[in-house]
Amino acid sequence: MENWFTVRDVKEHKRNAAIWKQQNTEEDRRQHISETHVRWSEMLRLPYYDLIRHLVVDPMHNLFLGIAQWIIKKLWIEGNKISKADLEIMERKAKGNFVRACSLLVCRIIDNNMITEAHKRLLKVALLIEEHYGPEKITPNLHLCLHIRECYQDYSPLYSFWCFSFERMNSVLGSFPNSHRQIEPELLRIIMQNWRLDNILSCQLNNEKLTEGLKLLKPRSTTGTLSAYDKLDYNELFRFR
Template structure:
């Protein structure tokens, strides 16, 4: 089926070129010729289409231009932004930061407004992340997120609660956690209750991620994650977000913490499949 679809795409492009000329072969048609390769490898498939058609179009449309020589103007703007980001990520000059407040742009609207919340030092640290090649990544950190409807209060099943207990035991070395249904006496450990607040969506910055609980955001409920095995090898696994939830853990009588988490159904790896060719 993939071979047939790929062949028809090539024939369609040839017909367009023959009837309307080379200039009518748009970038989108060029991108279509790579669908076959991407479909055989789930990894870049989502990022390929999502960035090319949604994210990049949104970025380009946010730039002011004269509507005449848009190609050269957009290239110039992107080059200037790249140079500016380079200097911002490699400069600790106090005069530069004081000058940035003077030339600060007006507030954005829509989904781009989330980027206005960055202070100068936060933005500098953010763009420096792309320069980090090797670093340890573990634990948790705070980030500007917003859990969104549909929302409901519910309880976790015993099977999922066991996974949550395992997560807390891996996160805290000074505590021993047990699920509420496995209590034997009061000295067993820190009890993890099953009560949660369940959500269907989450907004991180300007992006909204869905789950199977939010029918309107089914495209964004699939994710990719890298897992490091005990032998040091790294594999990428795809998963499907079931729902997001808030859970409060009581470490002692004076301290409690609320975590924003996601339940993900991971797909098992399969052997390479060779499609028959015609």
């Protein structure tokens, strides 16, 4: 764990990425990745972009869909750690620290003391898992959660960049009818149609044609024998249901 918080050298990362790009065969590139864990990205062309510092850890997938589910499924259920003693250790220590850290991180208003406490509790969770289950149980998610503090310092509270709103928009787009053949243009067509309708309705006071058209939607007074029911109240009409 001593090398967990050793920051990678950005210049070395870019050099290794450039070397990967210069490899002639796929086998050479795979070998280079296994040795350096680096491959080329077009984002590296941006002179101001720090591929290491600017990597954002999504709290939704990392904490709530990743670590929480992994602890219960992998450590407890599949690891046959459902004995009373094991559950007592994890629930009182690891799970308690994890829940406290999450409750701090999701606050809409958070200060440096709170984010520091959350970081220490997440680190405590990783140390407890390493102590009771071995270092081989330390997953990438457990490592990445220890970088959430830097993401908070760079991008403000977690709700400003987590993927809940993104997934919500995916759900909205998925609810639109489509032929399952050309989904992208069909969704864009629906979005543009909705935008045009909203634009028309937002300026209806200055649109004479729309104003005249909306008059057709207003209820008209009934005529003939049906007009006899216009003066009846709800209770009287209810008798004829």
